[in-house]
Amino acid sequence: MISVAAIFDSAVTLALAILSLSFLVTIYRIVKGPTLPDRILGLDMLVAIAIGFIAVIGIKTGYTLYVDVAIALGLVGFLATVAFARFVLSRGKTEDDIITEARQAAAAARKAALSAGPDAKARTATAPSSGDNKISGRQDHE
Amino acid sequence: MNDVVTLISAALLVIGSVFALVASIGLLRLPDLYTRMHAASKAGTMGACLMLIALAVQANDVGTMSRALAGVVFFLLTAPVSSHLLAKAAYAVGYRLASISVMDEMKPED
Amino acid sequence: MSLFLVNLLLALSWSAVTGSFSFLNFAFGFLLAIFALSLIREQVGSVGYFSRARRVLSLLVLFVYELVLSAWRVAVMVLSPNMNLKPGIFAYPLRVDRDFEITMLANLITLTPGTLSVDVSDDRRILYVHAIDASDPEAARRDIAEGFERKIMEAFR
Known part of the structure; x- marks a missing residue:
């Protein structure tokens, strides 16, 4: 006959192990998460898992102050998610948009460089003289 | 009586942590943000609430019990609001549904 | 809504009379108040x-x-x-x-x-x-x- 206390202890250990596993899986999603909202969702999930941890530890140690910590963490996590959602809304661009913009900017820059190729070469050739001018100008000011 | 309470609490703990694990696996496997939100907002909330209820069942003074249940109520109230806000913000900004989606009646006609 | 307040008041007075404001006693007082209100529901219109x-x-x-x-x-x-x-x-x-x-x-x-x-x-x-x-x-x-x-x-x- 297994005692109730032994069953309870193993249940607590099992719960801690499962929670650690889900913590790691969620961390993987946060690190990999292709978009910002995915990561925010992962962080929201982490808060839920942390509340679970707090509940298990509170039961294991019998230290009831942990309940207040769990409530405060839940409310702070809610506020954090709301603030992140506002941030996503105010940023107003998806990751795809940002990548497309960067590509377009790079292409435009490359095109400009190509079309202005000879001029650019000429500019580098004349650069030393203009530099001299500048230096002399500055000396004049002084 | 005390033994029964302890066993119920142990069962709630294990079930709650399994729900949390299922939620995070769902976060890992589902294809896009909106379907992942289903996993996090339902199974995740359920897991945390079950574990807080386990604490409430196990607690032997009424103050701890009522605080744990208040925590459950807070969590049930806030979880749908935060996921709703996140979904609204993500959709408004332009994160689209996964390609396997069958319909989108929210898309503006253009 | 005012009937809910009456209900709460009755529960509070139950707690005061029995001299214990613990959650369980208050909940019991609340149930008693519901029972008392349900006895006079025809008279006070609480149907x-x-x-x-x-x-x-x-x-x-x-x-x-x-x-x-x-x-x-x-x-x-x-x-x-x-x-x-x-x-x-x-x-x-x-x-x-x-x-x-x-x-x-x-x-x-x-x-x-x-x-x-x-x-x-x-x-x-x-x-x-x-x-x-x-x-x-x-x-x-x-x-x-x-x-x-x-x-x-x-x-x-």
Whole structure:
């Protein structure tokens, strides 16, 4: 006959192990998460898992102050998610948009460089003289 | 009586942590943000609430019990609001549904 | 609402008379107050109060049941080896029109099987719902209309 206390202890250990596993899986999603909202969702999930941890530890140690910590963490996590959602809304661009913009900017820059190729070469050739001018100008000011 | 309470609490703990694990696996496997939100907002909330209820069942003074249940109520109230806000913000900004989606009646006609 | 206050007052006086303000004793006093009010419901006109309390309670029970069911369905779906998903967003025409009721309906929808409220249209007529299985949106709309929306209208009107 297994005692109730032994069953309870193993249940607590099992719960801690499962929670650690889900913590790691969620961390993987946060690190990999292709978009910002995915990561925010992962962080929201982490808060839920942390509340679970707090509940298990509170039961294991019998230290009831942990309940207040769990409530405060839940409310702070809610506020954090709301603030992140506002941030996503105010940023107003998806990751795809940002990548497309960067590509377009790079292409435009490359095109400009190509079309202005000879001029650019000429500019580098004349650069030393203009530099001299500048230096002399500055000396004049002084 | 005390033994029964302890066993119920142990069962709630294990079930709650399994729900949390299922939620995070769902976060890992589902294809896009909106379907992942289903996993996090339902199974995740359920897991945390079950574990807080386990604490409430196990607690032997009424103050701890009522605080744990208040925590459950807070969590049930806030979880749908935060996921709703996140979904609204993500959709408004332009994160689209996964390609396997069958319909989108929210898309503006253009 | 004033009957609810009377109910609370009776529970408080029960706690004061028995000299213990513990949660359990207060809950017992609350139950006693409900019993006392139900004895004189014809005289003070609290019939509506009781039927409304019963409907709020039935909404609560439905909510807890649906939450457990939804968590279970998500668990089964996530753990099945090949996820056969047909997600999508469908529009749901709202019949409730007060802010409080819309908020409540949206929250309940989020916590129930396979549905997640995404947005409300500006004129508050349409609720956009993301469903994890949108192969039959008509059935999903009917479920919401017959289940939560009807219960909310019964409980708060």
